[in-house]
Amino acid sequence: MEIEDWEKQYAEAFENIKGSLSNIRGVFVAYNSNIDAIKHINEEEMKKLVGILGCGAIQEKMARYPRVIDSPVDFMARLIISMRDGKAAEVPTHTVDLHDWLMDNLVFDYARMGGQAGIMSNLLANLGLNKVITYVPWLSEEQAEYFVDTPNLKYPAVEDSELVLKHPKQINYHGQKPKVNWIIEFSKGMNVCCAGECFTVPRDNRLIVSSRPDWLRIDMDSELYERIPQLRQDIDGAILAGYQIIREEYGDGLTYHHYVEKAVNVIESLKACNADMPIHVEFTSIQNKVIRKAILTDIVKKHVTSLGLDTVEVANALNVLGYEELAFAVMSKDEKSVIALYEGAVILLKELELQIVNIHSLGHFISLVSEDHPVTIEDHREALLFASILAATQASIGKISSIDDAEVGLRVPVYEKGYEDLQSLAAYLIRQGICSMDEFEEGCVNALGHSLVIVPTKVVHDPAGTVGIGDAISAGAFAALLTKIRDRDKVKCPE
Ligand SMILES: Nc1ncnc2c1ncn2[C@@H]1O[C@H](COP(=O)(O)OP(=O)(O)O)[C@@H](O)[C@H]1O
Ligand SMILES: O=P(O)(O)OC[C@H]1O[C@](O)(CO)[C@@H](O)[C@@H]1O
Ligand SMILES: [Mg+2]
Numbered sequence: 001m002e003i004e005d006w007e008k009q010y011a012e013a014f015e016n017i018k019g020s021l022s023n024i025r026g027v028f029v030a031y032n033s034n035i036d037a038i039k040h041i042n043e044e045e046m047k048k049l050v051g052i053l054g055c056g057a058i059q060e061k062m063a064r065y066p067r068v069i070d071s072p073v074d075f076m077a078r079l080i081i082s083m084r085d086g087k088a089a090e091v092p093t094h095t096v097d098l099h100d101w102l103m104d105n106l107v108f109d110y111a112r113m114g115g116q117a118g119i120m121s122n123l124l125a126n127l128g129l130n131k132v133i134t135y136v137p138w139l140s141e142e143q144a145e146y147f148v149d150t151p152n153l154k155y156p157a158v159e160d161s162e163l164v165l166k167h168p169k170q171i172n173y174h175g176q177k178p179k180v181n182w183i184i185e186f187s188k189g190m191n192v193c194c195a196g197e198c199f200t201v202p203r204d205n206r207l208i209v210s211s212r213p214d215w216l217r218i219d220m221d222s223e224l225y226e227r228i229p230q231l232r233q234d235i236d237g238a239i240l241a242g243y244q245i246i247r248e249e250y251g252d253g254l255t256y257h258h259y260v261e262k263a264v265n266v267i268e269s270l271k272a273c274n275a276d277m278p279i280h281v282e283f284t285s286i287q288n289k290v291i292r293k294a295i296l297t298d299i300v301k302k303h304v305t306s307l308g309l310d311t312v313e314v315a316n317a318l319n320v321l322g323y324e325e326l327a328f329a330v331m332s333k334d335e336k337s338v339i340a341l342y343e344g345a346v347i348l349l350k351e352l353e354l355q356i357v358n359i360h361s362l363g364h365f366i367s368l369v370s371e372d373h374p375v376t377i378e379d380h381r382e383a384l385l386f387a388s389i390l391a392a393t394q395a396s397i398g399k400i401s402s403i404d405d406a407e408v409g410l411r412v413p414v415y416e417k418g419y420e421d422l423q424s425l426a427a428y429l430i431r432q433g434i435c436s437m438d439e440f441e442e443g444c445v446n447a448l449g450h451s452l453v454i455v456p457t458k459v460v461h462d463p464a465g466t467v468g469i470g471d472a473i474s475a476g477a478f479a480a481l482l483t484k485i486r487d488r489d490k491v492k493c494p495e
Helices: 003-025 044-053 055-064 074-086 097-105 117-125 222-226 227-232 256-273 289-300 313-322 324-331 337-351 376-398 403-411 416-419 424-430 435-440 471-486
Strands: 028-033 034-040 089-093 110-115 132-135 153-159 162-166 179-186 189-196 195-201 205-213 237-241 279-282 306-310 356-361 365-369 444-447 452-455
Touching: 003 189, 003 256, 003 376, 003 403, 003 471, 028 117, 028 471, 044 055, 044 074, 044 097, 044 189, 044 289, 044 471, 055 074, 055 189, 074 089, 074 097, 074 179, 089 471, 097 179, 110 117, 110 153, 110 179, 117 132, 117 153, 117 237, 117 471, 153 222, 205 237, 205 403, 222 256, 227 256, 237 256, 237 306, 237 471, 256 289, 279 289, 279 471, 289 313, 306 313, 306 471, 313 324, 313 337, 313 356, 324 337, 337 356, 337 365, 337 424, 337 452, 356 376, 356 471, 365 376, 365 471, 376 452, 376 471, 424 435, 435 444
Parallel strands: 028 132, 028 237, 034 179, 089 205, 132 153, 237 279, 279 306, 306 356
Antiparallel strands: 034 110, 153 162, 179 205, 189 195, 356 365, 365 452, 444 452
16 A cells, blocks of 8 residues: 555544544543653753762662662662663662652652553543543542543542542542652763763663552552442443552562452453453563563453553563563564564464554554454554554644644654565565465455554654653554444443
């Protein structure tokens, strides 16, 4: 298909999905909402922080590559590594001491809603879904301020033994403290010096310090848990994210097994009204391999219908599932990496017993769909096109306040290189006898035991920001698929 034909497909997909969003009764979204404190750091501020802590201590820590931030020196070590390599990183911290130190020595520029569940809840509410039921186990008064003020955004609470749905700003917070993550953004070209060693930052990027104090648990209030089945008239699907916060061990002796079991119980309870209820898990960077594996094999496998990830996350997932070589190939810079990506996606689909694996990269999205999925392959393609429009909107204007904002994304041209990059995959699939060039170019391939949907995406050259674009892609594709499932009346949930 020529680029102009893809643009036509985009326009059609947008009109179709936009017109059907109101058919979705609602979506349940949990768990990780937080406040992102964003600071764009400059050279002077770097000099000041290096001066306070001393280069010797920072360099020593850089050599040890701290995987948890326990002190300001750990923080500076990870920040300088990220700046030196131009790489994004997310590192946990288990106390609020660093927050206090950063407030004293740096101060953030602005704050906004953070966390995959928080970002996706606000987006879906802004898109005008009938109901978005958001749940965050640590909802605080401060956190509630960051949810959009729309009547369709609801929080489930139990009052006088009754389940009530209210806006997050109307909930009793019981003195809950907020979770504040710091996002330190840095720019290409900045010069950083430490102990006479200087470098120039090669790329714009950011370090996220994820606040994970001991009280932060991926959990659900038991009174609410018992009442999940009552949500059945309100939702057609659920999006779950934030499992990366689970720790191997807690101060009170509980371990990740306890929280994994609870996470599974919530999913099973959500499915109680309808075993086919679409349940999407959004993956992310998870440093701890024990937790990464447990999420995939104990939470996602058998319980969830779809998984959303970027290419690095595909490699990370394959790595803990025992496919180290393939993981390595996915990350390679040559043209075979896209073939490895496809093969890896097939493994994830089969090993994790999923219906959909959604992979987003810069320039193209891929969905692998199992044979038993109730929606046509063309409808899956529409869902990906809609997701790309949202991503382009988010990248262009940094926010999506309504479905009409997405007209901006629709106008962003399809990125030709994205589709060209897929030529080695096309050649491979044709060589294997899996499809013809025509089928590949249409973006819809029926392979053995699964379908493959591939679309070239819209890429914004000078994005307004990048945090949360992946979340917009996955939430957009999920909502679009729900409209298709509703259209086909495949959801048979008793009213
Ligand atoms: N400039 C851009 N224009 C359009 N899409 C983009 C742009 N930059 C990034 N994206 C999309 O955003 C995705 C990032 O997703 P991910 O890595 O999951 O990050 P996050 O979850 O923090 O949003 C990329 O895979 C790509 O598809
Ligand atoms: O792992 P955590 O603490 O939920 O952090 C998630 C971080 O990732 C983001 O959701 C970006 O994808 C940020 O908004 C947030 O700070
Ligand atoms: Mg992501």
